[in-house]
Each structure stands twice: as C-alpha cells, then as structure tokens.
Amino acid sequence: MDYLILIFQLIIFPGFLFTAVIGLVISWVDRKVTAKVQMRVGPPLLQPFYDILKYMIKETCVPEGASKIFFLSAPLFGFAAVNVAALIVWQSIIHPQAAFMGDLVVVLYLLTVPALSLVLGSFASKNPLASIGGSREIKLIMAYELPFLLAVLVPVIKTHSIRLADILGAQAAVLAPSGILALVVAIVVMQAKLALVPFDCSEAETELTGGALIEYSGPALGMYKLTRVMLWVVMPLFVMVVLLGGINLNNGWQGILAGIGKYVGLVVVAVLIRNTAPRVRIDQAVRFFWGKVTFVAVAAAILALMGY
C-alpha cells in the first residue's frame, strides 16, 4: 500500500503531473513577459501544452553513426531525476514530518543530473556543434556548482542539519545578512541551471543553432523540453525552501499566497535578467562564477559561521 501511495505521489501529486502543469503555465508566463518586454502580444495560454504535445507526434531521428542507446536514453535520465527532485522538494513542504523524504545532498545531486544528461545526449549524437555545446555545458556545471554549494551551506551552518524539513522549520537563513548574500548567489546560479540567456552558452541559438540539442527531434526533444519546464518549478522552489522559508501551509491562505508571491518573484527576476542581458562567452561565464560569485558565496558562508 505504501508503494502505491509513493507511486501516486511520484506520478500525479506532487510529482510529475502537478509539477509539469505548473511548469508549463510558468513557461507561458516567461514567454508572455518576454513578449511584453519586446512590445509583442505573445503566445496564448495553452501554447506550451501544444508545443509539448506536438513533439510527441513527430518522428524521432537518430543520426547516422550516433550511439543509439545513449542518444535515446539520455533524455530519460534527466527527466527521471527532475521528477524525483520535484517529489522530494514538494514533500518537504507538504509533509515535513515524513520519515525520510531525502535531504539536501540528494536534491543537489538530482539537480545536477539534467545537465549531465544533456552532456551525455549531445556527445552521443555525433554532431560537432552538439559536442561544442556539450563541452560548454560541462564547463558551466563545474563553474556554478561550487558557489551553489557554498550558498546552500549557509542554512546548513545555521541549522546544523541537512534535512530539508529541519532547514524549512528553523528558517534560520531568512533575511539574515548571510542569507541575503546566499540568495543573490542562488539567483545567479539558478539562471545558469535553467540555461537562461546570460549563461545559455550550451544552446547558443545564434552560433551553435541549438547546440547540445541540435540532433534531437520528436519525443526525445519533448522530454528535454519537459525536463527544462519542470526545472522552472523545482529550482525556484528549492531556493525558496533553503533560503526563503518555503511555502507555509499551516497559516491558511495568507501563507500560501506569500509562498506563491515568493515563487513568482523569483521567476520574474529570472525572466527580466534573461531579457535584459546579452549572452556571455563560456570563458567569461567561468571567470564570473569562480571569481565574483564564489567570493560572495564564501563571504556568505563566513558570515554564517560568525553567526550573522
């Protein structure tokens, strides 16, 4: 019976279906805000749903000479990882008292897997542009993981626990000086993890024409897009749980409204950065993350150790 409940939670609520629907609506918000910034009308509300459904009816082409197994299974790794990450992060909000719903370290690893699956798929496709995209993605992962870990370390230092429910319950990092610095770092890293414009080096529409995803078509491409869409939910939610106090469900509609406000705020910040910044080169991105961002993250961790 427990297994049935777990499967229900993974597939319908709050796992795959719930997260995917929220993510598709949020990706519509992203496209609509982008359209408004560019003084356009923008797509209709159901456009992201049509896009995903359309990928499902298209043919999947496997390029000649590509590694068929890795090429077709790579999207599944990222998709599976983001589903489990969604389940763990949502459960830490909805049922904080559950026996073991995973901790911080599990989520950090799971959030790296979508990017790694992109690397795997791009190298398996035997396309030179995809290889460039894949190698850029690897460099980007190495660049942003260090400051992200340091930023996430701040609430861990403050609460002396790596359980998401404990961090959420203590809310030690919310509005503390170190917490604010860590939040800034997390927002910048979120931009890179979601592959949004200043750091979309791996997909570079103009010079790599789709980059890592160039050879993907049909359902396999749809799966990557769905993974990206679900990351739009999981990443801001994870940042909220760790650094902003998550969503308080015990406080009636005010708590829920405040939670939705925080989430939409994080998304709008990401969309506005995406629309106003030009893409950086990969060497600039690595220097930025290992230089300024890591410096701020180290400062946040030291402040947290000193008790601020």
Place this chain on the structure above:
Amino acid sequence: MSFATSILTKSLNVFHCAGSPCNNCDIELLDTLTPRYDLERFGITLVGSIRHADVIMLSGVFNTKALIRAKRVYEQAPKPILVIALGNCACTGNIFIESYNLDAPVGKHIPVDILVPGCPPKPEAMIAAVAKLIAKLKGK
C-alpha cells in the same frame, strides 16, 4: 481532422533553408518574425536546427549544387514536415529559369505544400500563406 494535425497546426517551428538567394526574401522573412507582426501569437517560432522543424521555408533559386543540400535537409527533417516555397525564385525559377545550372522550380524535386509568390513577398503575404496552409491541413 485528426488530433495530430490539429496539434501540428497550433505549434509550427519554421526552419529557413536558403538556396543561393539574393537575400531579399530572407530579409522579408526576418521582418515577418519581428515584434510588429509577432508570429508567436500563432505559435510560430524560427528554429536553428532542421531536427526541431515542422515547416521548411525554401527561398532562392536552388541551383544544381544548392539543390543537393536542400534535398538532404528535407531528408533530415523529422516527419510530418511541411514545405513552403518563398518568393518567385523558389516558386517558378523567376528570370533565372533559362540558366545552365538550374533545374527550376524547386517543387520538381521537393514536395512543396504552398507557394508564396512575390519578389520579395510581403510579410502579410507570408502570414496569409501560413494561414492558408493551416486551412488546407484542416481540410477546409
């Protein structure tokens, strides 16, 4: 009208395949994608990779060498795929029809779904062509 066709008409990704054009049609195509006409309203976006495409826009005269590449692009596209011939050159061969290096029009070699005449066609003409293409798919 099947479910697949109905979904396809709502989300069209356009891939631009230029075969030795004079660039006028290409400039007009880029104009069509500017905020003034805003094709994203209808779910139409320009993509860089043929694997992501639902529509191939052919522009220019496809001479002997460019035709080989265009055929290859058509074969690489995931099916179902639609083809639009953009401008007089792609529709008929235009003034180059007598050239020694040309087997015009391109529709002889690649199954073209709709022709957009004009030298170059206006953005409005292209939008009208896409609307007619959608109506044709829906069987109206």
